[in-house]
Amino acid sequence: MKSIADIKAIKEKMQSEIIMRDNKDSDEIRVVVGMATCGISAGARPVYNTLVDEVLKRNLTNVKISRTGCLGMCKLEPIVEVYAPNQEKVTYCHVNPEKAVNIVVNHLVNGNVCTDYLVGTEE
Amino acid sequence: MRELSLNVLDIAENSFKAKAKTVEVSIIQSGNVLTISIKDDGVGMDEEFLKRVVDPFTTTRTTRKVGMGIPLFKMVAEQSGGTFDITSEVGVGTTVTATFMIDNVDRPPLGDIADTIVSMIGNLGDSELIFNFQAFGESFTLDTNEVKRELENIPINTPEILVFLRDMINENIKTNCRGVSL
Numbered sequence A: 001m002k003s004i005a006d007i008k009a010i011k012e013k014m015q016s017e018i019i020m021r022d023n024k025d026s027d028e029i030r031v032v033v034g035m036a037t038c039g040i041s042a043g044a045r046p047v048y049n050t051l052v053d054e055v056l057k058r059n060l061t062n063v064k065i066s067r068t069g070c071l072g073m074c075k076l077e078p079i080v081e082v083y084a085p086n087q088e089k090v091t092y093c094h095v096n097p098e099k100a101v102n103i104v105v106n107h108l109v110n111g112n113v114c115t116d117y118l119v120g121t122e123e
Numbered sequence B: 001m002r003e004l005s006l007n008v009l010d011i012a013e014n015s016f017k018a019k020a021k022t023v024e025v026s027i028i029q030s031g032n033v034l035t036i037s038i039k040d041d042g043v044g045m046d047e048e049f050l051k052r053v054v055d056p057f058t059t060t061r062t063t064r065k066v067g068m069g070i071p072l073f074k075m076v077a078e079q080s081g082g083t084f085d086i087t088s089e090v091g092v093g094t095t096v097t098a099t100f101m102i103d104n105v106d107r108p109p110l111g112d113i114a115d116t117i118v119s120m121i122g123n124l125g126d127s128e129l130i131f132n133f134q135a136f137g138e139s140f141t142l143d144t145n146e147v148k149r150e151l152e153n154i155p156i157n158t159p160e161i162l163v164f165l166r167d168m169i170n171e172n173i174k175t176n177c178r179g180v181s182l
């Protein structure tokens, strides 16, 4: 069974990469998931966890995923915001795990905004 | 909310917002009773405000906006034959405790508690989280102080670590529960 003791091995494996990560702050992408009561009940938690999985799977060391509270748009939850360098903030609404995967693949990896999921354009 | 673990995430969010140094989440099965408690040492609430937080509809004075998180959790507990209690003191902290009758048909399942804990660890800010899970006489504890000590310079919210912690929580809970899902 996994325990805290296993962290030592993961840490050693990661330590060299971390130094590289620190060096390229300029291309950091921030992904924020709205997790107020309404966001959570609309399905924000699996979206958050899917983002973590996908970012790890694709080894996107420049991506930081975080949570926030109320984004002021209950009806559009789950909401995911993407802050990429040299790009305006992109707000995705009604995100589910499947859409979250597409956001990682298209937007975070290839830089292409998923226009179908934007506020106003999604069906 | 379809899972109690979603309420746990929501209630714990209040504790992080209240600038708690330590948030303790415990989930304890004992016989037919499931007890969930979320305790923090954050800013706390005064008596008058606490009343309104618990019961936003019957109290008339509205000087400060109150939300739905706490009333929702209270409602689920009471609807499934359980109890709800919240105590708070300004400058000391807040404790929310809910109990549930495990065999009550109206009780939502506990659901994915590992997802909930990992979502919290994803942004602890300056807080620490202690998670304790007890079922069928076995106990599992995850303390982020301890994890951070092991990690040294590596941030606890890196995806590698979050996924590892999620797997670790899942394995331990599954073993403790002996295949029974709460």
Ligand SMILES: Nc1ncnc2c1ncn2[C@@H]1O[C@H](COP(=O)(O)OP(=O)(O)OP(=O)(O)O)[C@@H](O)[C@H]1O
Binding pocket: A036, A037, A038, A070, B010, B011, B014, B015, B018, B040, B042, B043, B044, B045, B053, B065, B066, B067, B068, B069, B070, B071, B093, B094
């Ligand atoms: N642990 C706590 N410590 C200090 N204040 C708290 C705590 N829990 C709740 N509160 C106060 O009670 C209010 C109501 O909480 P509640 O969870 O019901 O709704 P909310 O967080 O305001 O909004 P939401 O509906 O998005 O959850 C909070 O805004 C906060 O002011």
Ligand code: FES
Binding pocket: A036, A037, A038, A039, A069, A070, A071, A072, A073, A074, A075, A077
């Ligand atoms: S309460 Fe729903 S987005 Fe703020």
Ligand SMILES: [Mg+2]
Binding pocket: A037, B010, B011, B013, B014, B067, B069, B070
């Ligand atoms: Mg709340």
